[in-house]
Amino acid sequence: MILFFILAGLSIAFSLLVVFQRNVVHSALALVATLFLIAVLFLTLEATMVGILQILVYAGAIMVLFLFVIMLLHPGALEGRRTLWWTVGSVGGLLLLFEFVRLLVGSATPAAAPAPSSASFGSPEALAQSLFNDFVLPFEIASVLLLVAIIGAVVLAKREM
């Protein structure tokens, strides 16, 4: 429980850093730290597979590509934050916060006690079972979607050449 609050506090602190840093690289690195901490949260919930995949895919692969693009484009520090978008974003954020607080207050009692985890919970076998039996159609549709995105990117890149 203490561990959860430490992790949660740290990940909130880092995610605030993502937003409030002026330096893009610092923001990206703070996002890496946030994703890593969320992966550790998964590990404390005995979801080893999901936690490791979170590190592998998000912290390891996607954020490296983010940094790669940032380094290639090399933007300076962001200036001029008080624009129209800043106002629009703040209003949207406040609305979201209001909704969250309303939901939290509405369900003051904690959700039903978590189901007792079996020995195989969170193992690669259990994950594969649900992914390739119960949810095989959404899984395949998602993979087709990714394939379409890849082909689209290749087509766009070819047109530029």
Place this chain on the structure above:
Amino acid sequence: MTAMMIDIGIMAAKALLVLSMVLNLAGLLGWVERKGSALIQDRIGANRASILGFAGLGLVNTLIADPIKFLTKEDFIPPRGDRLLHTLAPCVALFPALVTFAVIPFGDVLMLGDREINLQVANLNVGILYIFSMASLSVYGIVIGAWASNNKFSLLGGVRGSAQMISYEIAMGLSVMGVLMVYGTLELQAIARAQGDLLWGWLPAWGIFLQPVAFLLFFTAAVAETKRIPFDLPEGESEIVAGYHVEYSGAKFLMFFTGEFAEIVTAAALVTTLFFGGWQLPYLLRDGFHFPWGTTLWLPHLLVVLLQVGAFTLKVVFFCWLQILVRWSLPRFRYDQVMRLGWKMLLPLAFVNVMVTAVWIVASQNSP
């Protein structure tokens, strides 16, 4: 309570043992690299430093004089660089290289009294995925270091390094797929155990015999991941001075350096575990040697465990030496050659290997 204390003590002892083994081996590799390269190039090699006239084949040079030099050098941070990230980068580079070893088994179980000790720091059911996730984090050391130095050569090295490591991670992951399919598990200890079986009653079921193509692909990708010649484009001293660590000196440079050698050790341990039986010695079971021609040689338990750990260490040392041999035998690739090798040769070959393995497994299941 005491049982728990003993368990924690055993865990700590194992972690400490593995960590010190990796770091010591990494340090010794520095000596092997300098003396070995001298041997390969018909030179004498490091022999200038000595204590009371004793140079110890260059050991004094590389194990005593070099660290003192590194640790007492000025720690230079580029004035227009990023102080925090410049300091953080070497730590980030060293961390994944050291923690990867946690899931690699260095022996079977050791029985002490009525206690079974699994000779592996952490037996995760996602073993190999953990290794890949740590490998994917190792890019950050380079990228952060390169960016924080505020130097165009560093930045070029960082961009090259991140592109290269992402490319070869994919080929590396796919090449391991075949091995995982054959042994049907992600746990490294289970993979090492499965390699104790015999094919046709005499050939150990090592990964190299079941998945020879995967071995070649994996070894190539692993060498590329360590960023050494012939894949040292991120450093490329003739083009971009020293790439991502051009602005590093003293202890921070030593950390990058140690990280590189620790990566070599980890790569060697992975190759050993996945393809060369891990801690298995052919025909050695838990109670002694059972030779295929019927002879049996009973051995005490402690001797068996020692033989297994010794076999593992010997194999790891051999593959470390092989990597150093590769590094001093080949010239550096051009960048387009590195990319072509990764994407157009290793990746399709790994795909074909996975397909062929799948067909082979299904066929062998249907015709018992």
